Amino acid sequence: MYMIVNIMMNSFTSRSMMEGQEIEIIWTIIPAITLIFIALPSLHLLYLTDEIFNAQTSIKIIGHQWYWSYEYSDFNKEFDSFLIPETDLDINSFRLLETDNNLMIPFNTMIKFLITSADVIHSWTIPSLG
Structure with missing residues (x-):
């Protein structure tokens, strides 16, 4: 409150800058238009990447x-996959990537992956895909 009163009563304050509605409109509208031009193509790409065409199986x-x-919803099969402890790993195994039951996916087919979590956020990946 002190700062507002001090600025209003100060003789060095330009009275024309206190009511700069034109500049405020400009610096509000231009960034908003810029964000719209960025958001529209991004939303379009987001919906295109989410489309699944004729998925032959879903996991x-x-x-x-x-x-x-x-x-595997099509085959009514389910299993759990645990990490192999470091003490049980072979010399050429990948630490934190080797599991006791690996996921087997069919080659050269469209697969729909439904990834969710039971407790906290997780990141699932296929290491060979990068």
């Missing part, structure tokens, strides 16, 4: 605190 992946659960 549901559920992340748990220390393991993954997989469900």
